[in-house]
Amino acid sequence: MNGDLPVVGDGSGLERDPHLHVEELHLALRNHVLPLEGLRYDLTPTGMHYTLVHYDVPALDAASWQLSLGGLVGAPRTFTLAQLQARPVRTLPVTLECAGDGRALLSPRPISQPWLPGAVGTAAWTGTPLAPILAEAGLSDRAVDVVFTGADHGLEGGVEQDYQRALPRAEAMHPDALLAWAMNGAPLEPQHGAPLRLIIPGWYGMAHVKWLRAIDAIDAPFDGYQHLAYRYGPTRDGTGEPVTLMRVRSMMIPPGFPDFLTRTRVVARGAHVIEGRAWSGRAAIARVELSGDGGATWIDAEVAPADAPHAWQGWRAPWHADRPGAHELVCRATDARGAVQPLDAAWGARGMGNNMAHRVRVLVR
Ligand SMILES: Nc1nc2c(c(=O)[nH]1)N[C@H]1C(S)=C(S)[C@@H](COP(=O)(O)O)O[C@H]1N2
Numbered sequence: 001m002n003g004d005l006p007v008v009g010d011g012s013g014l015e016r017d018p019h020l021h022v023e024e025l026h027l028a029l030r031n032h033v034l035p036l037e038g039l040r041y042d043l044t045p046t047g048m049h050y051t052l053v054h055y056d057v058p059a060l061d062a063a064s065w066q067l068s069l070g071g072l073v074g075a076p077r078t079f080t081l082a083q084l085q086a087r088p089v090r091t092l093p094v095t096l097e098c099a100g101d102g103r104a105l106l107s108p109r110p111i112s113q114p115w116l117p118g119a120v121g122t123a124a125w126t127g128t129p130l131a132p133i134l135a136e137a138g139l140s141d142r143a144v145d146v147v148f149t150g151a152d153h154g155l156e157g158g159v160e161q162d163y164q165r166a167l168p169r170a171e172a173m174h175p176d177a178l179l180a181w182a183m184n185g186a187p188l189e190p191q192h193g194a195p196l197r198l199i200i201p202g203w204y205g206m207a208h209v210k211w212l213r214a215i216d217a218i219d220a221p222f223d224g225y226q227h228l229a230y231r232y233g234p235t236r237d238g239t240g241e242p243v244t245l246m247r248v249r250s251m252m253i254p255p256g257f258p259d260f261l262t263r264t265r266v267v268a269r270g271a272h273v274i275e276g277r278a279w280s281g282r283a284a285i286a287r288v289e290l291s292g293d294g295g296a297t298w299i300d301a302e303v304a305p306a307d308a309p310h311a312w313q314g315w316r317a318p319w320h321a322d323r324p325g326a327h328e329l330v331c332r333a334t335d336a337r338g339a340v341q342p343l344d345a346a347w348g349a350r351g352m353g354n355n356m357a358h359r360v361r362v363l364v365r
């Protein structure tokens, strides 16, 4: 193996397909990942939390903003922020990950936000539970889905739309679904959905509708644009399996220090401890394994207990860098349901749910 620096690469795989389109660059610069050293924090500092905004951040004034609740409810109504904040308050640590996280590693690369691994973060979200609000409004027995509409507007796939996603009735009534106005103890930042967003723990990011302005119960499964776009499978025609809960995944804090341009990690010879986080939608992490040789051999990491059911779990494992030269570290997680993070990416036309094992190339000196 070649131990010289600039040619090693960070293991991202982008060196195979380096020609980013200018459209991807626009998206990549508007949206950002959690820098992976940020995995060290139990709660991601707000400015380090990944962000994904499909259109523009809308201009909303918290004082005059209102939320409407309607559709199949006995008593439609509106809420001001003060009225919501006067209701019971809960704070939950929740890990959010974009369903497209790692899309840029796929080959061929689906053209969209070109995420490298790291579109993830864990914040303490404060808000009021949604279920009692729906119950008090008299959610009809005929309600199948509950639609959440954001105040942001755009064109996507040729369709002009407000950002909208729905939850099946049982999920909208989940006791941990929150209408959240604060993140890590401060009012939501504009890019994270101020003044109010939905938090539905366990689901991939697209379900956590930001800039929430309307909630409507409907009598049939919602088939809006964002439900056709968030699909697995080889086609873009909206027929694939819907994307719902986060797949099992682990990532590591890249050890040592980076080369500026290639991001290759440089580490000293000797004993190291590799640390990271692992998560899975609505399941605890049962196991994390680390390989120091590209996946040929594995050791078990020590995994922190699942103290908060919707937040990632820390893990650590020893790694002995005894041979100078290039090495590839790999981590993979298994959840309590037995789902294992795959070594290779499952390709899909939309690039959703690529939870492949996390690989980091290091140069031992
Ligand atoms: N209204 C609205 N809500 C939205 C989005 C959006 O573009 N508009 N993006 C979704 C997607 S795809 C993700 S991954 C998360 C990102 O949340 P964050 O930026 O707070 O991390 O918000 C979701 N909620």
Ligand SMILES: [Mo]
Binding pocket: 052, 097, 098, 099, 100, 205, 206
């Ligand atoms: Mo996303």
